Amino acid sequence: MAASMLVQRTAALCGTFKGISVSKAVCPVNSHYGFMLQTACYNPRPLRLDLRGPYIPDKDSIKTPEWQKTARYDKKLFGRFGSASHIDPASLWPSHEELEKIKAEEKQWHPPLEVMLKNIEAKEKEETEKRLAKEKLIAANMAKMPKMIEDWRREKRETKRKLKEEKAQKAKLLAEARERFGYSMDPRSPKFLEMVAEIEKEEKKKKKLLKRRVKEEQVAAPPVAQS
């Protein structure tokens, strides 16, 4: 109802205002679309209807661009116009050679699901093996740790003790030398070394005597125990 009112008004206006072009809501426009009612205001957006009919380029002519003679364009023509494009539908699918190429490509780049699952499993297995080996190594080493700690501590104590002993020994020798000779002398001098050698000899003799006594006691004690 409103549209008809508008049409009446526009008709009246178009009749009255002759020289002035008035763009009204609904104007019967004789455009290249033919007699069509445009339902837009001033400056309507162009409708862009394609009523010319399917344009199928001439394959033999030189003037048609190269890209309109390709198979891809033929497929698009078929997609747009259907059988009116006069294209053999069998050409839409890949030929046997193309199909072989596609299959080879797929085989190379897209392995089947089983192969992929196997690869994944192999990778996972490798990872878990690595991890387990590492953990085993760590566990074994940790088990050895207390013993190693003990050994190390013992070593340290031993070295300390030895050092102490050596020091004491040296101090003793120095004191001995001081007593004998009356003055503190350098432990590297030959006199000191002679004195050290003498002391050693005396110690050896004492030890030998001790050993003999111990042997005699041993010889004396068992026959007494036996009898």
Add this chain to the structure above:
Amino acid sequence: MSFAKKNGGKAFDILQNLPRITLANLRPEPGAKKAEKRRGRGQHGGNRSGRGHKGERQRGNRPRLGFEGGQTPFYLVIPKYGFNEGHSRRPQYQPLTLKRLQYLIDLGRVDPTQPIDLTQLVNARGVTIQPLKRDYGVQLVDEGSDIFGAKINIEVQRASEGAIAAIERNGGVITTSFYDPISLGILIKPVPFFMRGQPIPRRMLPGENMVPYYTSAENRGYLADPEEIQQARRALAQKYNYVLPDISKDELYHMLAVRKDVRQIFFGLSPGWVVNMPEKKILKPTDEKLLEYYSS
């Protein structure tokens, strides 16, 4: 007529007797039009025109953004770190909240009585997917899981556990499937693809890094075992503490059980078919080699 009752009543009478609307009768809503700020005019806009007093500010010679007067600026003090390294090689999934899905169903933009696919979602303008921006599909997010109450058969590319629980709690079915970028482009814009005149291609399988996701039943992957999926359904029901409804006794069981083949892109269309839009015909190949390839 006296016995014909008019809708609107007095308001309609008033409306009929009012004068016609012209530019002289119209006025914008108060607060709709805000007066523009004109610099350099009048007592308050003129003089220094809002530029301040002398210096770089008034003379328009301020240093670049981020400059801190010579002190090492913040954007250089912070060391580089590869947060965005390789960002263009990471697959992206457009999030779809359950809240939005419920909104679409309530407005009637998505039909819950048919299987819901990415094509349906894009047709309903529920999501926008850009395959060229490394989008690999849509992911279901459990934002509106407490208000969600629709029984649907939905297929997405990723789904969070809460979303799966929400859908199965209402008696629906959810599947996660993979679409390679070409198939995705075809899926979201089927009509332009059909106008190209190419046969529907086969959907490719996911890459090795995504195969574990799509073969696990917890994610309802399309490559997973159906029995495992049943077990996972029961386990999830136990975890989220709801009773798992029995779908086999449902009247829509046939619709809910519809699922796509591993190599299929569209429901009802096989790979290898050519869909012709102007004549509304489907062309199927007859060559054995082609058939063998497309149905493998």
